[in-house]
Amino acid sequence: TIDSEFEIGNIKRIEDIYKDEWRDLVKDTIDVLDEHKKIVLARKRLVMFDKNINIPYILQKASQGEHNSYLFVLESQDSIFFSQTPEQLMEVNNGILSTKAVAGTIKRTHQDEVDKENIQAFLNDDKNLNEHRFVVESILNDIAPYVRDITFNETPQILTNDHLYHLYTKIKGQLENDSYIGLLDNLHPTPALGGYPKAEAIEYIEQNEFGTRGLYGAPVGYI
Structure with a gap:
């Protein structure tokens, strides 16, 4: 303590x-x-x-x-x-790539009945589902040149945090080779941090946003 x-x-x-x-x-x-x-x-x-x-x-x-x-x-x-x-850009274990699409968020009230109703509405909300779909599709496209046998849950799941609920989708696949630096560069940033279509969104941000983001949203981890 x-x-x-x-x-x-x-x-x-x-x-x-x-x-x-x-x-x-x-x-x-x-x-x-x-x-x-x-x-x-x-x-x-x-x-x-x-x-x-x-x-x-x-x-x-x-x-x-x-x-x-x-x-x-x-x-x-x-x-x-x-x-x-809550976002994990990527993890590699024994040649298996794991990543998560995390997009779409609502507040958690800690009132069981209220949260239960909110989650049900959340899972059927077009705006949040579309936002989540953007991220899933972008990640699938980004990893396709580097990974085979890709699996992911077709319906978003709920990621529970202390104050928030997120929509998330687990994505896995077998790496084609042991080098994944190119994959890392291709994945970052996901539409959760940049936008969609990704290249267009990043160009807009670079031209219009004020100042640099620094390490905000940057990949951090162990290699």
């Missing part, structure tokens, strides 16, 4: 970077979309505390919640990047 004296402290300031420009960009982006397109925009928020941020405390608190998420920390000189995500 981490002592309470190491708690995170109080927030001194919150500022959304490029707030007005962001709103204009969202409006402009909606105008170029149709039911066959998806663009995922990212924005920055500055949060300042009245004392130094204690990373172990944050990690402990994070690990107590979203048990179906991946939690990691990267430290470089004076900068620290940490993330908690």
Whole structure:
């Protein structure tokens, strides 16, 4: 247990970077979309505390919640990047590629009857199902040159986290060879982070989004 004296402290300031420009960009982006397109925009928020941020405390608190998420920390000189995500870009074990399409999200209320009704509606919601389908189709296309004997569940399943429910599809296949760096490059980013069609969405983001995303959504793992 981490002592309470190491708690995170109080927030001194919150500022959304490029707030007005962001709103204009969202409006402009909606105008170029149709039911066959998806663009995922990212924005920055500055949060300042009245004392130094204690990373172990944050990690402990994070690990107590979203048990179906991946939690990691990267430290470089004076900068620290940490993330908690339900998405697994890829895993390779004994020549078998495993990946997940995670897209489509609703809140979890922790009220059993309410959540049960919400999940049922969620599984039949065209908007979320279409968003999920974009990601599944993109991943299947991206891995096709590198993998054979691909299997996946035809109907999305529910991934349960502490505060959210996600639609997800497990995808597996046999790697054609032992090298998968090209596959990794082909997969990232999935439409869950970029959009669909992927090349078109990425080009739009690069031309219109404010500033670099840095490590946001970047592949992190062991090779």
